Amino acid sequence: MAKSYTRTGLILFALCVLSFLLVTGASALQVNETVNGFRISFDAINDTNMVAKMWSNGSIFAGNPMKKPTNELANGVAVLAGNSSDPYDRWGMCLIFVLKNPENTSNIEKNMTKNNTKKYIGVFNIIVDNHKALLLKTGNEPSDPLMEYEAVYWLDEVNGEATKLVAVMSRWPDKETEKLLNTIHVEEIPANMPAY
Numbered sequence: 001m002a003k004s005y006t007r008t009g010l011i012l013f014a015l016c017v018l019s020f021l022l023v024t025g026a027s028a029l030q031v032n033e034t035v036n037g038f039r040i041s042f043d044a045i046n047d048t049n050m051v052a053k054m055w056s057n058g059s060i061f062a063g064n065p066m067k068k069p070t071n072e073l074a075n076g077v078a079v080l081a082g083n084s085s086d087p088y089d090r091w092g093m094c095l096i097f098v099l100k101n102p103e104n105t106s107n108i109e110k111n112m113t114k115n116n117t118k119k120y121i122g123v124f125n126i127i128v129d130n131h132k133a134l135l136l137k138t139g140n141e142p143s144d145p146l147m148e149y150e151a152v153y154w155l156d157e158v159n160g161e162a163t164k165l166v167a168v169m170s171r172w173p174d175k176e177t178e179k180l181l182n183t184i185h186v187e188e189i190p191a192n193m194p195a196y
Contacts, residue, residue, distance in 0.1 A: 028179065034189065035077040040094050042168075043183040044081035045176045054078040074100045074163075092170040092180045102161035105154055109134050112152065120144065128153050128168060129184050149177045155186065164188070 028043040036055040044051070056076040075098035082091030113123055118138035126135045133153035139146065148171055155164035166186050170177040 029081070031079060031081050033079045035079060036075060037189050037191070038077050038096050039185075039187040039189055040077075040079045040096075041183070041185045042081075042092070042094065043179050044092060045083070045090070045172050047083045047086075048081045050080075050082055050084045052078075052080045054080070072100045074098045090171045090173075092172050092177070093168070094184060094186065095167040095169065096155075096186060097165045097167070099163045099165070102163050103165075105157055105160055105162050108165065109152065112136060112150070118148075126151065126181070128181055129166070129186060131155070131166075133168075135181075146171065147174070149181075151181055155188065 028046060029048045030041065031044050031048075031051055032039070032041040033051065033053050034040075035053045054077065056073070076096065078093055078095040080091055080093035082089075112134070113121060113136065116136065116138055118140065120137075120139045120142050122137035122142070124135040124137070126133050128135075128151050131153035133151045135149065135151040138148050138150070149169065151168045153166050154162035155166060156162050168181060168184050170180050172180065
């Protein structure tokens with residue numbers, strides 16, 4: 001009789017733990033990378049089988065819809081996660097652009113919408129990583145299954161100018177992109193602090 005109660009108790013405990021893991025999203029892959037002075041973390045899509053780190057010290061400002069700022073890029077880093085065998089080429093990533101001189105943040109945000117060539121563009125104001133952010137949803141139609149998302153915010157904005165732009169981009173489905181935007185965290189590592 002005692003064995004039966006013990007077994008029932010263990011089964012109930014296992015079910016509680018399993019339901020807790022499912023509710024808290026423990027099955028998501030936690031990406032946590034340090035690249036060139038920045039620590040970047042976020043939850044990736046469950047079938048992720050590739051995480052890539054990239055950096056640049058040149059003047060290239062990535063080939064995306066943002067118009068190149070008038071000043072040069074001092075540092076650029078990125079972390080990308082996805083499934084290398086995905087036929088739809090779905091991925092999520094975080095890019096950080098550090099400019100040599102402060103840039104007018106409103107100009108960059110306006111250029112994002114003006115220079116976009118997609119037929120459908122949805123523009124939203126949201127909060128990402130405790131920062132005010134601009135989110136673009138772009139596709140060929142409002143219900144495009146391959147919708148692209150891009151959220152941008154500034155790490156160091158003061159009086160409408162900044163030098164550190166964070167761009168969170170995703171080609172994941174809505175639910176996974178929402179998880180990416182809710183879990184993204186960017187932290188600048190001080191020069192005298194060791195990077196692990």
